[in-house]
Amino acid sequence: MKNNIGSPLKKAFIGSMIFLVSGTFLPLSTNAQTITPAKIDALKTELMGEIDKQQKMTQEMVDMVFSFGELGFQEVETSKYLTGILKENGFTIEQGISGIPTAWTAKWGSGKPVIAIGSDIDCIPKASQKPGVAYHDPIIEGAPGHGEGHNSGAPLNIVAMLALKKIMQREKLSGTLVLWPGVAEEQLATKAYYVRDGYFKNVDACIFTHVSNNLSTGYGPIGTSGMISVKFNFEGEAAHAAAAPWKGRSALDAVELMNVSWNMHREHMLTSQRSHYVIVDGGDQPNVVPSKASVWYYFREQDYPLVMKMYKDGIKMAEAAASMTDTKMTYEVLGSAWPGYMNQPIAETMYENIKQVGLPTWSEADKTLALATQIELNPNAPDLQKGLATTLSPIGKAVPGASFSGGGSDDIGDISWNVPTIVLGYPANISGLKGHDWASAIAMATPIAHKGVTAGAKAEALTVLDMLVKPEILKEAWKYFNDVQTKDVKYTPMISKTDKPAVSLNKKIMNEYRPEMTKFYYNPAKYKTYLEQLGIKYPTVRPASNK
Numbered sequence: 415m416k417n418n419i420g421s422p423l424k425k426a427f428i429g430s431m432i433f434l435v436s437g438t439f440l441p442l443s444t445n446a447q448t449i450t451p452a453k454i455d456a457l458k459t460e461l462m463g464e465i466d467k468q469q470k471m472t473q474e475m476v477d478m479v480f481s482f483g484e485l486g487f488q489e490v491e492t493s494k495y496l497t498g499i500l501k502e503n504g505f506t507i508e509q510g511i512s513g514i515p516t517a518w519t520a521k522w523g524s525g526k527p528v529i530a531i532g533s534d535i536d537c538i539p540k541a542s543q544k545p546g547v548a549y550h551d552p553i554i555e556g557a558p559g560h561g562e563g564h565n566s567g568a569p570l571n572i573v574a575m576l577a578l579k580k581i582m583q584r585e586k587l588s589g590t591l592v593l594w595p596g597v598a599e600e601q602l603a604t605k606a607y608y609v610r611d612g613y614f615k616n617v618d619a620c621i622f623t624h625v626s627n628n629l630s631t632g633y634g635p636i637g638t639s640g641m642i643s644v645k646f647n648f649e650g651e652a653a654h655a656a657a658a659p660w661k662g663r664s665a666l667d668a669v670e671l672m673n674v675s676w677n678m679h680r681e682h683m684l685t686s687q688r689s690h691y692v693i694v695d696g697g698d699q700p701n702v703v704p705s706k707a708s709v710w711y712y713f714r715e716q717d718y719p720l721v722m723k724m725y726k727d728g729i730k731m732a733e734a735a736a737s738m739t740d741t742k743m744t745y746e747v748l749g750s751a752w753p754g755y756m757n758q759p760i761a762e763t764m765y766e767n768i769k770q771v772g773l774p775t776w777s778e779a780d781k782t783l784a785l786a787t788q789i790e791l792n793p794n795a796p797d798l799q800k801g802l803a804t805t806l807s808p809i810g811k812a813v814p815g816a817s818f819s820g821g822g823s824d825d826i827g828d829i830s831w832n833v834p835t836i837v838l839g840y841p842a843n844i845s846g847l848k849g850h851d852w853a854s855a856i857a858m859a860t861p862i863a864h865k866g867v868t869a870g871a872k873a874e875a876l877t878v879l880d881m882l883v884k885p886e887i888l889k890e891a892w893k894y895f896n897d898v899q900t901k902d903v904k905y906t907p908m909i910s911k912t913d914k915p916a917v918s919l920n921k922k923i924m925n926e927y928r929p930e931m932t933k934f935y936y937n938p939a940k941y942k943t944y945l946e947q948l949g950i951k952y953p954t955v956r957p958a959s960n961k
């Protein structure tokens with residue numbers, strides 16, 4: 415998803431009007447009787463102190479995952495590393511959930527409530543970038559990199575939950591913590607499968623963490639688009655393109671015709687839509703009529719019915735293109751996401767804790783890097799040259815009557831329609847960037863990211879503690895979920911019962927770059943930080959922008 419969770423959530427969501435029979439739900443917790451408000455305050459202070467003590471571990475994990483730089487479905491080293499730490503700390507790992515080799519759950523504790531804690535772990539193609547350097551300077555030219563900051567959320571969750579686990583053990587608090595990774599989030603390709611396969615069935619609440627440039631949360635429709643990702647494959651007949659072109663049927667012609675029709679159709683679509691495509695196979699060489707060609711689309715809209723309408727329109731055009739070129743067409747769903755809708759009572763609990771935690775203290779070096787990066791990216795936009803966040807953004811909520819203007823998606827949406835969920839944004843990145851590129855990786859293995867993760871871990875740990883010891887929060891959360899959020903809108907998965915996660919996506923790219931990337935994996939035994947390992951002076955800025 416685009417890194418916009420931190421901005422006030424201002425977009426309205428017009429849901430489909432299907433009635434849902436609300437279930438009743440009462441989480442059982444025995445924690446409440448034994449803990450006084452003063453005791454809760456003391457535990458919170460202790461939690462924050464404990465997370466501060468773990469800053470070295472935080473830095474190591476953030477830097478390590480940054481150095482792995484693995485694309486969706488290929489997060490092999492990342493998952494091995496993270497589950498290794500969790501296993502060492504007494505969590506029970508279930509590897510390969512939903513048939514996805516790099517997906518897992520890590521459970522600790524027992525009884526109610528069951529709190530799921532998630533964050534994405536995949537990165538962005540061609541986003542390789544030296545951290546701490548305020549201009550384009552890849553570690554490996556063309557290689558993937560953490561140009562979305564997904565190297566930071568899972569470390570945040572681990573630090574927060576290890577601190578909380580200590581307190582739960584000592585205070586004998588009932589509750590089960592379930593950590594899980596957003597695998598292949600950039601392909602919107604796994605969370606709907608986790609939901610379909612029952613991994614959120616007995617969960618009482620979910621906290622999802624996402625990199626941002628402020629410490630923030632919100633509730634209601636958060637303005638992320640619903641989306642379905644579909645690859646259309648055409649098959650024709652190869653022939654010598656010069657000697658016998660009349661014997662060939664071009665699959666590439668079909669792809670081009672489909673794209674031409676979609677682009678004409680675009681003129682007549684609602685302004686809330688976003689759709690984009692890449693031609694993943696356009697044939698091999700010009701003198702061979704392409705017998706195979708494929709085009710991959712993301713169809714995005716503000717709600718389920720509108721996404722499905724786009725999907726149907728796409729299929730219709732693909733069929734027509736196949737008919738025009740006398741080729742055969744098949745299509746496959748590679749991912750999907752519901753628009754996100756977050757839980758008010760949990761968000762309000764989180765926001766109180768956010769206020770208690772506050773924003774990190776930025777050093778001169780942090781500020782210099784942020785400003786230089788903003789100037790590099792937006793030389794003519796002084797309003798985007800704001801440096802790092804120094805005031806908390808207000809709690810995000812939809813503005814009544816505002817129209818949906820479209821934007822990125824996150825498959826946390828699917829989970830949010832099945833379990834009361836919130837997203838915690840944490841200030842580990844720089845504002846004013848484009849997202850999904852090398853520049854968004856600059857801060858992600860520097861003290862900016864480390865401090866942002868520490869602040870986020872505190873807010874998260876405090877909020878989960880609240881949910882464990884104040885059962886009324888989850889009671890209210892489910893009331894909101896049943897009576898407000900899902901009153902008129904029923905979750906219908908976009909994937910079918912037989913769709914399978916597209917686990918071989920990105921294999922080829924990772925196979926190409928991994929051997930070279932391995933040489934740059936972080937070695938914490940030898941270097942204090944990844945910056946030190948790469949020999950980067952922090953910050954490194956162009957002389958002209960260092961003012």
Ligand SMILES: [Zn+2]
Pocket residue numbers: 415416417534562564599624
């Ligand atoms: Zn993201």
